[in-house]
Amino acid sequence: MATLDTQSASSQPFIPLVEELAAAYQAFSLYDAEGLRKSGAGLTPSQARVIFTLGGTDGLTCKDIGDVTLITKGTLTGVVDRLEDKGLVERWSVEGDGRKTIVALTRRGQRVYEREFPRHVEFLKSKFDKLSAADRAKATQLLQKIKGLF
């Protein structure tokens, strides 16, 4: 198989897709972070993802949280540390399996979840409402396909 040169590499037709994927995610991320910052609850995007994931559960293991939020375990330790410092979550050991740690919302964390999650969804909804249902469905499907490439 002939190797590409810089010319032929830069004209590969998938490159615009990569650029748009990064740009779209970037645009969303900045807006997402802005909404959290302005809400006054002092949550970072990662912290919010953890709080929103824990909401409505009786606590999850770090592994489960990581699977949902896509935060790797090494990073998650620090995120949970800071949420613990803020009094929004608590950790405890699980009966029967000494490896696992359960992380759950405290009463304060529960209140923050109930206030911030709907507020933030509303904040995002105002933008996503501008996308048609058909585009939304098609985009979701294609992104799923792209995820599956790797």
Next chain:
Amino acid sequence: MATLDTQSASSQPFIPLVEELAAAYQAFSLYDAEGLRKSGAGLTPSQARVIFTLGGTDGLTCKDIGDVTLITKGTLTGVVDRLEDKGLVERWSVEGDGRKTIVALTRRGQRVYEREFPRHVEFLKSKFDKLSAADRAKATQLLQKIKGLF
């Protein structure tokens, strides 16, 4: 307008789209980083983006690099610092506008670009080839639309 509760918030139809956008970008990013790590050139994803952006130019200002790579200026300073330490880029002042700094590939940086850019595009291409041209075009278009929401 009635505010959402946690129930109605979590059932908003745009949420799967957000999740897939994050998951697809995440999957791509991990694969992208893996390819750079294995190539042995020791480039991080951000460093590679800068090198690949500078390739084929006579040097760009930090602002221009940031516009293309989506790296904010505060972060870019550090990325360019490390590339400079590795001898892959050099900085100089621009005649006529004392605010601007030009960043350009050194001869070593040029060689790294010529070797790593095609190699990395080939690495990504092996995955994106599994996507049909129609899906690729549609995904690109929809991501552009999503980017435009914010």
Next chain:
DNA sequence: GAAAATATGTTCTGGTAAGAACATAAATCT
């Protein structure tokens, strides 16, 4: 032409980010 506004880049801060090494615990294998 001087003052105000804008542009560019660096520095600083707190918080991720992934990966590797580590410690401990549980499951599996023989």
Next chain:
DNA sequence: AGATTTATGTTCTTACCAGAACATATTTTC
């Protein structure tokens, strides 16, 4: 059972990330 393997979470390292404050230089406005 005892040894090996796998699972879970923490710690450590290097680098990135955005935003804010800053320094400098240029442009605009009056």
